[in-house]
Amino acid sequence: MEILLQTVLSTIEMAVFQNSQLVSKLQSPSLQKSNNTVVYDLQKWLQNIGLPFSHIHRFWVVNGPGYYTGIRIGLAIAKAFSDTTTIPIRLVTTFHWLRLGIPSSMERCCIFIPSSKKEGYLAYMHQFSVESVQCIEKEQMGTKVENGTLQEPLFVPCDMPDLPLSYTKVGDISTLPFVYKEVFVSNDIEPEYIKSVDDLFHQKKEGH
Amino acid sequence: MFIVGIETSCDDTAASIINEKKEVMASILSSQTSFHAKYGGIVPEIASRKHLELISHVCQEALQTSCLRWTDIDLICVTKGPGLVGSLLVGVEYAKALSLALNTPIKGVHHIEGHLLSPSLTQTITYPYMGLIVSGGHTEFVHVPKAGIYQIVGSTVDDACGESLDKFGKSIGIPYPAGPIIEQYAARGEDTKFSFPLPSVRHRPYDMSFSGLKTAVLHVLQKLSPNELENEIWSLCASYQRALFYHITTTAQKILASYPSTMVLLSGGVSANQTLFSMLQLSIDIPVLKPGKGLSTDNAAMIAWAGYLRYMAEGSDSLNFEVQSSLELESYAVE
Incomplete structure (x- = not known):
């Protein structure tokens, strides 16, 4: 059995797979309300579906980008599992996670992932390769679309509040990612914040 | 009985292992002071990021110092507040996941209760x-x-x-x-x-x-x-x-x-x-x-000790306890 945990978007998702087939899935409505209870929800959900923790042989976790607090919650859990068990951990970026929900026939696309109330990250993807990522304010996204500077179809997470621009919501993914990084020691479990602390601090200082 | 304490309420990442006889078998602290000094004070986002980076290191070092394995631990105690929410969440979610994986009881601890009881770790x-x-x-x-x-x-x-x-x-x-x-x-x-x-x-x-x-x-x-x-x-x-x-x-x-x-x-x-x-x-x-050496500033031995005393009085917590930036210090005995 394999468990996948996604805590970096507004909606927390956990799913269990057997032989790469989705067996069960749980979505918590709001990160803000349930970020204290992710492990509790995981425990109850495993009990409800009758899956003992010892039967988990692989743990997948989305390591960002996305909401900073959410990234840390998922990875703190992954680190504890890695420290106390021999379960291998597979790290998946949010871009690769969401790309799974976009038809593979679409070669090029843009994915926007919120990281705070005001801003997020816009990635240009060619198939499963991330070609570039930029930090952008949500309001600026509309301007980009209006000006035609966004040349590829835009996708956003399905739980994201509406934006004043045209896009397709993507989510409710039921397959396991095939682009990932497998790690066996917790020290290698690293977040994808994109923005460094210096970037954040300078932005704050400049009054943005 | 071996008790692990985890403290991440502010800018120090700490883990400790004590036993019920008040023997501090390991008390590991990784200070973030130098990272925050650059900005003239504690920056919450830096603190949270460093906690995530350090939490495994300090816990593993505490285990190695005390010559124990995770499966030897009988109780997990972790600071649940008051403090910086982003920092607290790293410690608490890590501790809860330990508790789930090891099937070991957990106790959320009030940071001030830890400080209050820290002198009693080494003195009568x-x-x-x-x-x-x-x-x-x-x-x-x-x-x-x-x-x-x-x-x-x-x-x-x-x-x-x-x-x-x-x-x-x-x-x-x-x-x-x-x-x-x-x-x-x-x-x-x-x-x-x-x-x-x-x-x-x-x-x-x-x-x-x-x-x-x-x-x-x-x-x-x-x-x-x-x-x-x-x-x-x-x-x-x-x-x-x-x-x-x-x-x-x-x-x-x-x-x-x-x-x-x-x-x-x-x-x-x-x-x-x-x-x-x-x-x-x-x-x-x-x-x-006053507390013994290494027990004045934020540390995890005081969290393990306060958590152990409260666990003996109240039992363990469910995994749904919350972290809180401001938290009332509640009594657990009846006056």
Whole structure:
């Protein structure tokens, strides 16, 4: 059995797979309300579906980008599992996670992932390769679309509040990612914040 | 019984392993001070990121130091508040996941309860006692008539004492964290050279206020040339430190007059300041105890100990307990 945990978007998702087939899935409505209870929800959900923790042989976790607090919650859990068990951990970026929900026939696309109330990250993807990522304010996204500077179809997470621009919501993914990084020691479990602390601090200082 | 403690409430990542006989088998602390010094104070986002980076390291080191494996641990104790929410969440989610994976009981611990009980890890205490927590985030008097009964009788209404020292340090060019440097400078100066007003909180004799002293310092600094500041920095530090600690000791006298106690248990990061300890000893006629080495500042041994005592009284927590930036200190015994 394999468990996948996604805590970096507004909606927390956990799913269990057997032989790469989705067996069960749980979505918590709001990160803000349930970020204290992710492990509790995981425990109850495993009990409800009758899956003992010892039967988990692989743990997948989305390591960002996305909401900073959410990234840390998922990875703190992954680190504890890695420290106390021999379960291998597979790290998946949010871009690769969401790309799974976009038809593979679409070669090029843009994915926007919120990281705070005001801003997020816009990635240009060619198939499963991330070609570039930029930090952008949500309001600026509309301007980009209006000006035609966004040349590829835009996708956003399905739980994201509406934006004043045209896009397709993507989510409710039921397959396991095939682009990932497998790690066996917790020290290698690293977040994808994109923005460094210096970037954040300078932005704050400049009054943005 | 082996108890692991995890503390991530502010800017230090700490893990400790103790047993029920109060033996501290390991107490590992990874300070983030140098990372925050660059920004002149604690930056919550940096603190949270560093906690995630360090949490496994410090816990693994605590296990190795105590020659134990995770499966030997009988109880997991973790700070659940008060503190920086982003920082607390890293420790709590890590601890909860340990508890789930190991099927080991967990206990969420109040940070102040950890400080309050830290002197009792190395010394014998008697009831009733007065706990005095003086740190960068807290300045509180807590009356403890018997084990598990906590009554907050006085606290700062604005800045904490350690925070006030840091702000004063910043105003005269002393880097964060300023407290230990101010103590060193003060030892070379005259503590009566500059006069700072003794603050008071109207109609609340057991509460303290430290923010007014900042304005008083600004007035003094405006009158000093750079050369004069350089010459007087020792005495400025000595006078400011004395004003702060005098405010605490006179408040202690008032509180102890109304709340008879057998001893004062001084804890928190500023309890390491020898001047505060001496002034307190001289101003009251009951013993003043402070934590053993390495137990004054934030540490995980105190969390393990406080969590163990509460676990023995209440049992373990469910995995759905929450982290809280401000959290009331609740008693667990009946008076």
